[in-house]
Amino acid sequence: MKKYIMAVSVAVLSFWTHSQSDMSLTQKALKPVIAYQCGQELKDSKIWKVSTYLMQDGNKAKLEHNVCNCVGEKALKDIPATTLLKATVSEEAKNQVARQAVANSLKGCVQELVK
Template structure:
């Protein structure tokens, strides 16, 4: 019974986070279906949806950064894509470790909190991932 309750809670969080993941233009239904097909547990699905939202925010942050804009003038579009995918892939991997389960539950209830929590996760991990990539 406890497992069923935990599963139901996780599904509720996943449903709410789907709205969070869709803020950057990616179809939330497609992202959720992909996650369901590739990840076996409800907890991992919630994490995958969170990571999608983090990836979208990361891409936006990098592309609006003045140093990236300047550096990108000397790069091909393939190089720009490789850099943003590498750095944001790292950020997406590390982001779930930078937020608590309480934050995840809050994000599920409050869309404003979701935006703030995703922003916090990106801020907490972006610099570390850029440093790893530059080495």
């Protein structure tokens, strides 16, 4: 039964991921997870703490929102559909995808927004 559900999910996910213009439903579902993970990573980062130390709380929150929104948009684009599918059915896989996605795109988004 589990293999059947997985096979159907792969077929559905493959159909959705062929859309070039919009995010897939899986990407849309994982975007909040990625954004949350991004926020946690930033708050735990010594570099983030030092670089935003003198910022007002409102400006710091806005920058965090913009960075994590960018991460959420870009993070999942290079992750294979099968990995995304696993993330929809496995909490461990979802957390792994979120960490990988944040790590892969965080630096680029910060540099993009700071320019």
